[in-house]
Amino acid sequence: MTGRGQVRFEDIVKMHGEFSALKGVSFDIEPGEFFALLGPSGSGKSTTLRILAGLDAPTSGRVFIDGRDITATDARDRDIAMVFQSYALYPHMSVYENIAFPLEMAKLPVAEIDVAVKDAARKVKIEHLLDRKPGQLSGGQQQRCALARAIVRKARLFLLDEPLSNLDAKLRMETRAELKKLQRSLGVTAVYVTHDQEEAMTLADRMAVFMAGEIQQVGRPAEIFAKPNSIDVAAFIGSPPMNLLPARLADGDVIIAGHRLKTAMQAAGERDVVVGIRPGALRIAPDGLKARVELIEDLGDTKVLDLDCAGTAMRIRVGDESVPPEGAVISIAARPQDIHLFDPATRRRL
Amino acid sequence: MKPATATAGIATGTAASDLGRVLAQRERRFAAALLAPAFMALLATTTFPLLFLIGTSAFRMDLAMPFADGFVGLENYRTLLTDDRFWSSLLVSLVYTGATVVLQVALGLALALLVMDMKRGQGWFRVVAILPVVLSPAVVGMIWRTFMLAPEFGIVDYLAINAGLGSKNWLGDPLLAMISVIVIHTWQWTPFAFMVLLASLASLPEDIYEAARLDRASAWQRFRRITLPLLRPAIVMVVIMRTMVALTAFAAIFTVTGGGPGTATEILNLYAYRKSFTELSIGYGSALAVALLIVTLLISGVLFALRRAK
Numbered sequence: 001m002t003g004r005g006q007v008r009f010e011d012i013v014k015m016h017g018e019f020s021a022l023k024g025v026s027f028d029i030e031p032g033e034f035f036a037l038l039g040p041s042g043s044g045k046s047t048t049l050r051i052l053a054g055l056d057a058p059t060s061g062r063v064f065i066d067g068r069d070i071t072a073t074d075a076r077d078r079d080i081a082m083v084f085q086s087y088a089l090y091p092h093m094s095v096y097e098n099i100a101f102p103l104e105m106a107k108l109p110v111a112e113i114d115v116a117v118k119d120a121a122r123k124v125k126i127e128h129l130l131d132r133k134p135g136q137l138s139g140g141q142q143q144r145c146a147l148a149r150a151i152v153r154k155a156r157l158f159l160l161d162e163p164l165s166n167l168d169a170k171l172r173m174e175t176r177a178e179l180k181k182l183q184r185s186l187g188v189t190a191v192y193v194t195h196d197q198e199e200a201m202t203l204a205d206r207m208a209v210f211m212a213g214e215i216q217q218v219g220r221p222a223e224i225f226a227k228p229n230s231i232d233v234a235a236f237i238g239s240p241p242m243n244l245l246p247a248r249l250a251d252g253d254v255i256i257a258g259h260r261l262k263t264a265m266q267a268a269g270e271r272d273v274v275v276g277i278r279p280g281a282l283r284i285a286p287d288g289l290k291a292r293v294e295l296i297e298d299l300g301d302t303k304v305l306d307l308d309c310a311g312t313a314m315r316i317r318v319g320d321e322s323v324p325p326e327g328a329v330i331s332i333a334a335r336p337q338d339i340h341l342f343d344p345a346t347r348r349r350l
Numbered sequence: 351m352k353p354a355t356a357t358a359g360i361a362t363g364t365a366a367s368d369l370g371r372v373l374a375q376r377e378r379r380f381a382a383a384l385l386a387p388a389f390m391a392l393l394a395t396t397t398f399p400l401l402f403l404i405g406t407s408a409f410r411m412d413l414a415m416p417f418a419d420g421f422v423g424l425e426n427y428r429t430l431l432t433d434d435r436f437w438s439s440l441l442v443s444l445v446y447t448g449a450t451v452v453l454q455v456a457l458g459l460a461l462a463l464l465v466m467d468m469k470r471g472q473g474w475f476r477v478v479a480i481l482p483v484v485l486s487p488a489v490v491g492m493i494w495r496t497f498m499l500a501p502e503f504g505i506v507d508y509l510a511i512n513a514g515l516g517s518k519n520w521l522g523d524p525l526l527a528m529i530s531v532i533v534i535h536t537w538q539w540t541p542f543a544f545m546v547l548l549a550s551l552a553s554l555p556e557d558i559y560e561a562a563r564l565d566r567a568s569a570w571q572r573f574r575r576i577t578l579p580l581l582r583p584a585i586v587m588v589v590i591m592r593t594m595v596a597l598t599a600f601a602a603i604f605t606v607t608g609g610g611p612g613t614a615t616e617i618l619n620l621y622a623y624r625k626s627f628t629e630l631s632i633g634y635g636s637a638l639a640v641a642l643l644i645v646t647l648l649i650s651g652v653l654f655a656l657r658r659a660k
Contacts, residue, residue, distance in 0.1 A: 053560075053564060054563075054564075055560050055563070055564075074563075075560075075563045075564055076563055076564075076566045076567075076568070077566075078564075080564060081564065082560075082561070082564050084557050084560070084561060086555070086557050088555070088557040088558045088560065088561035089558070089561075090558055090561075090562075090575075090576060091558075091580070092576075092579045092580055101562075101565050101567075101575075102565035102566060105565050105566040105567045105571060106566060149561075149565070153565075
């Protein structure tokens with residue numbers, strides 16, 4: 001595993017005519033890591049993956065795998081396996097032939113291919129479907145077949161382009177866990193594109209958050225969740241999303257709708273800020289910000305209350321403790337360390 | 351109370367299904383009435399002439415010697431089996447069909463693959479490519495005979511002279527004449543194969559080619575292992591359609607060589623025509639036409655069987 005599957009992106013720019021899909025993207029992926037590229041659609045995460053795979057060429061910048069510059073190397077010679085969002089199975093071949101295809105291209109002896117195909121099929125639990133054609137498989141089975149085709153080769157890099165997005169919610173949860181186990185057992189470097197922050201949070205060792213062709217933040221999921229470095233990342237990560245409201249910062253306190261909240265910030269003077277508080281970090285307190293309960297969304301184990309706080313919409317997540325009825329006026333508070341502050345002009349974290 | 355209701359239920363059920371049957375029957379009758387005119391027209395224009403042809407083939411019907419006319423049974427077919435000219439025209443038909451169909455599919459596929467990769471001008475290329483197809487084969491024959499193949503003045507002959515091959519008698523030499531009529535047919539009908547295969551190519555998903563590239567398949571392997579198998583249904587369809595047309599081709603050869611020189615380009619269809627309308631042996635001509643029909647049916651039967659095979 002030493003150094004196998006290490007990736008380095010150096011200032012990658014991708015232009016589609018006048019439109020810049022990627023505006024100088026740089027990051028590193030360590031060997032054996034499960035790395036997620038997270039972002040809304042059109043943010044450049046899929047473009048990044050396609051450039052890594054060699055399916056698209058960058059306009060400028062360089063890509064390294066295991067220390068070697070492969071920017072100009074053909075996709076065929078990069079030793080990369082990929083699972084496509086559409087699965088991209090060969091429709092005229094059986095599952096067996098699909099999985100065997102990359103090995104046949106590598107001119108392996110037939111006996112070896114047979115062993116490897118059955119082994120890969122067993123790992124993703126489709127050994128009973130080997131004679132079927134892709135058209136006779138369910139979505140989940142096709143997805144497994146695509147996975148098997150990708151892992152059979154033992155490539156140094158394993159790319160996944162939204163592999164779970166075509167599955168239904170239940171299957172997605174199951175496959176997500178299996179995917180993680182599979183990656184761990186294979187010890188292979190995986191790069192995973194998704195727009196689902198929950199998927200990225202649960203799967204990734206580290207992730208890069210993409211917005212409008214740029215990386216906003218790279219780090220461990222918990223780190224990014226705890227310390228989003230911009231308003232956009234804060235709004236994107238977490239479900240329900242973080243409450244963001246304009247406020248005034250005065251001597252380390254924020255003033256929202258006339259109410260003072262203590263923050264962890266030690267700063268003198270006054271300025272405009274954007275305050276971010278996660279719905280889960282808010283609690284109902286005897287003394288705090290006054291807000292009216294507009295709507296209660298019952299999620300079973302927790303409840304999300306939609307609040308109206310002096311004209312600004314907010315959300316709070318509460319457990320099973322005494323939930324106020326709709327229409328009630330409550331007061332809410334948060335611990336100083338749970339209050340995130342952002343600069344409204346630069347949108348960066350303060 | 352309950353059993354009574356149940357019986358009543360069954361009774362209504364039966365009545366309802368009776369009504370349904372009556373309605374369905376009425377609808378079928380109405381549908382038949384609507385279909386009848388078209389069906390009659392079809393019978394009158396295709397089925398009846400076909401039966402009449404088969405009937406005629408059992409007669410001696412010689413317009414030059416009407417006094418000898420009469421029923422001869424299978425006599426015409428017996429003559430046919432020992433008729434060298436029949437066998438040679440059948441061979442010409444098979445060579446002509448085989449060569450033109452193979453050329454059309456190969457060239458059409460090559461063109462389609464090239465055009466698929468064209469970034470600009472695809473639309474124009476399609477329009478230009480389709481032009482030969484919309485021409486009448488007789489017109490195409492005339493164009494080739496006069497503009498293209500005429501000695502000294504024809505474009506092809508002019509090119510041959512300039513290439514140092516010298517002026518050739520394109521339509522006078524048996525081998526060259528055969529090649530010429532094959533080229534003409536191929537020229538006119540390759541666009542058809544091209545259009546069908548291009549449409550089929552365009553419908554193949556892009557991502558499986560990307561998957562194949564990452565699976566380390568070379569361009570040739572991608573063509574052999576992915577493109578060809580996926581195009582197979584379209585290719586077989588083109589082969590079937592073009593084979594049927596080539597077997598019964600007539601106008602282009604008729605206008606270009608008239609089957610000559612001698613019988614070098616005399617396909618079976620043309621021989622049947624010459625027998626019937628030049629030599630006025632309608633009976634024997636009909637037998638030749640029936641023979642062509644049988645050959646066409648046999649070959650298409652084989653092709654359709656091949657299509658289902660995989």
